[in-house]
Amino acid sequence: xxxxxxxxxxxxxxxxxxxxxxxxxxxxxxxxxxxxxxxxxxxxxxxxxxxxxxxxxxxxxxxxxxxxxxxxxxxxxxxxxxxxxxxxxxxxxxxxxxxxxxxxxxxxxxxxxxxxxxxxxxxxxxxxxxxxxxxxxxxxxxxxxxxxxxxxxxxxxxxxxxxxxxxxxxxxxxxxxxxxxxxxxxxxxxxxxxxxxxxxxxxxxxxxxxxxxxxxxxxxxxxxxxxxxxxxxxxxxxxxxxxxxxxxxxxxxxxxxxxxxxxxxxxxxxxxxxxxxxxxxxxxxxxxxxxxxxxxxxxxxxxxxxxxxxxxxxxxxxxxxxxxxxxxxxxxxxxxxxxxxxxxxxxxxxxxxxxxxxxxxxxxx
Amino acid sequence: xxxxxxxxxxxxxxxxxxxxxxxxxxxxxxxxxxxxxxxxxxxxxxxxxxxxxxxxxxxxxxxxxxxxxxxxxxxxxxxxxxxxxxxxxxxxxxxxxxxxxxxxxxxxxxxxxxxxxxxxxxxxxxxxxxxxxxxxxxxxxxxxxxxxxxxxxxxxxxxxxxxxxxxxxxxxxxxxxxxxxxxxxxxxxxxxxxxxxxxxxxxxxxxxxxxxxxxxxxxxxxxxxxxxxxxxxxxxxxxxxxxxxxxxxxxxxxxxxxxxxxxxxxxxxxxxxxxxxxxxxxxxxxx
Numbered sequence: 001x002x003x004x005x006x007x008x009x010x011x012x013x014x015x016x017x018x019x020x021x022x023x024x025x026x027x028x029x030x031x032x033x034x035x036x037x038x039x040x041x042x043x044x045x046x047x048x049x050x051x052x053x054x055x056x057x058x059x060x061x062x063x064x065x066x067x068x069x070x071x072x073x074x075x076x077x078x079x080x081x082x083x084x085x086x087x088x089x090x091x092x093x094x095x096x097x098x099x100x101x102x103x104x105x106x107x108x109x110x111x112x113x114x115x116x117x118x119x120x121x122x123x124x125x126x127x128x129x130x131x132x133x134x135x136x137x138x139x140x141x142x143x144x145x146x147x148x149x150x151x152x153x154x155x156x157x158x159x160x161x162x163x164x165x166x167x168x169x170x171x172x173x174x175x176x177x178x179x180x181x182x183x184x185x186x187x188x189x190x191x192x193x194x195x196x197x198x199x200x201x202x203x204x205x206x207x208x209x210x211x212x213x214x215x216x217x218x219x220x221x222x223x224x225x226x227x228x229x230x231x232x233x234x235x236x237x238x239x240x241x242x243x244x245x246x247x248x249x250x251x252x253x254x255x256x257x258x259x260x261x262x263x264x265x266x267x268x269x270x271x272x273x274x275x276x277x278x279x280x281x282x283x284x285x286x287x288x289x290x291x292x293x294x295x296x297x298x299x300x301x302x303x304x305x306x307x308x309x310x311x312x313x314x315x316x317x318x319x320x321x322x323x324x325x326x327x328x329x330x331x332x333x334x335x336x337x338x339x340x341x342x343x344x345x346x347x348x349x350x351x352x353x354x355x356x357x358x359x360x361x362x363x364x365x
Numbered sequence: 366x367x368x369x370x371x372x373x374x375x376x377x378x379x380x381x382x383x384x385x386x387x388x389x390x391x392x393x394x395x396x397x398x399x400x401x402x403x404x405x406x407x408x409x410x411x412x413x414x415x416x417x418x419x420x421x422x423x424x425x426x427x428x429x430x431x432x433x434x435x436x437x438x439x440x441x442x443x444x445x446x447x448x449x450x451x452x453x454x455x456x457x458x459x460x461x462x463x464x465x466x467x468x469x470x471x472x473x474x475x476x477x478x479x480x481x482x483x484x485x486x487x488x489x490x491x492x493x494x495x496x497x498x499x500x501x502x503x504x505x506x507x508x509x510x511x512x513x514x515x516x517x518x519x520x521x522x523x524x525x526x527x528x529x530x531x532x533x534x535x536x537x538x539x540x541x542x543x544x545x546x547x548x549x550x551x552x553x554x555x556x557x558x559x560x561x562x563x564x565x566x567x568x569x570x571x572x573x574x575x576x577x578x579x580x581x582x583x584x585x586x587x588x589x590x591x592x593x594x595x596x597x598x599x600x601x602x603x604x605x606x607x608x609x610x611x612x613x614x615x616x617x618x619x620x621x622x623x624x625x626x627x628x629x630x631x632x633x634x635x636x637x638x639x640x641x642x643x644x645x646x647x648x649x650x651x652x
Binding site: 040042044045046047050065066067068069070074077078081082083084085086228251255310 | 404411425426484487488490491494505506507510580584585587588589590591592596597598599600601604606
């Protein structure tokens, strides 16, 4: 999407103009449950049950100012410029990497996180934050595709449905893909047998060129590229197969009379798994309050309330006891071990990021 | 000037006009209809219901966003309309050093991409705040910076619309007013302003719309607690947009239609009595 590229350029400008001031913000002196003033919480809209915020305010006797952003890049620009105070932000996986590299995040004092042990061990020390020093997972989900089985009938749970002419040609014009370069490119890479991690590690530009050729050929079959209405387009019958994020499909399926006709698939070749994380930016003024909120959300019952509201997976293992059955049993939210195996986080792409963006833009014509 | 046109052409033009209106208004009609959608999704009809109107009134996040949008749009429209009209008059009427340059620069905020403008603003505020902090108070981004940014890009739009109107103005009307011993201020108030009023109002409406719509600039210069409605809608990516947005848009639509209706009534009032227009009529007769 163009917006993505534009944001990148904007960020480069901001980064060039603002030398990051080394703030002396630290959480080392915070104790468990200690607060140091009202909390400024910067997050996506409606990404938390407002009752949770009310309860937090009541328990700690401080106020929470909840502000919304619409992309990781926008949040990064605001933190870099440093002209607004946010105590707690929720960057996605790759953004934690970016912000850590630019020294924008405060090292978290885990001694003050009494509930840290509630975290699922598989969500500790993730590749974007190898020592879990700067982030605590908030919610997570996957990227795959969903199918209207009433129209499509039997199919293979594979990216072939988009990329292999022998399979995909019969669905030409009834396919949609996310308007998101990294997501589409990772899907194509997995179809071709690569992983993004490997491609980045080897700086394998040939693989990106191969992807571009594949996507250019695929473009003719794609009815639309859309990152917002992909779920609705599927259940409205505008397309029959849609690439998209797990949670978005779940919301769409919940509204139709025939939810059994629709199925969300994590392709056997694998794809993207994402995690949003809680982090404290160096511009924070109330780091202890932020840490208190992180600890509060790591509590088993609070973590469950969060997931029961969002319908996204929880990294909080202890919370599963309180999470709704329908969420725990939904493979769209809690995939099987088998499906999880081939999923990867979108890694920090460095210079390759622009090539990924260009390849995607050019392939769309 | 008056030529007889073929009725066929008339019909064609009329059809075209209707189609254009349909193209403009049909999406709005759909939006209003779907605000009464019983279902959770924006595009899927789930039976008639007014539940989203109820839920929007109980959603503090949406209400805050609407309130912020209103404050920003209201203030920035008034300020940019006044400044933009003044700029248009200055460029049109007076010869001063740098006039040509200013004329060209006026188009700049319209030409440069939104995101460039947004980054410029963000950097400007960040640096300015650093300087201010040296002498005392620590201020941060918020509604104030959003409003100032909106004023900054709206001035150009207002000025250009008003200038177009000024260009068509018959200067002899003003000269006649001056001949009849009207002071400069009286001439402006009784003759010039009423004549350019359609341009001023048009510019103001444009400014209002642009301010209510803006996402990119606003997102960059907003601070804690100053999310506006469009930014809020885009920030819903993790949760999906619900018909609450249709409901709140319908409410705002009705509010703005009433506002325009009111302003039309208001304009009609004085004209029927003895105010502005009769003055112009008299002037026209005097000429």
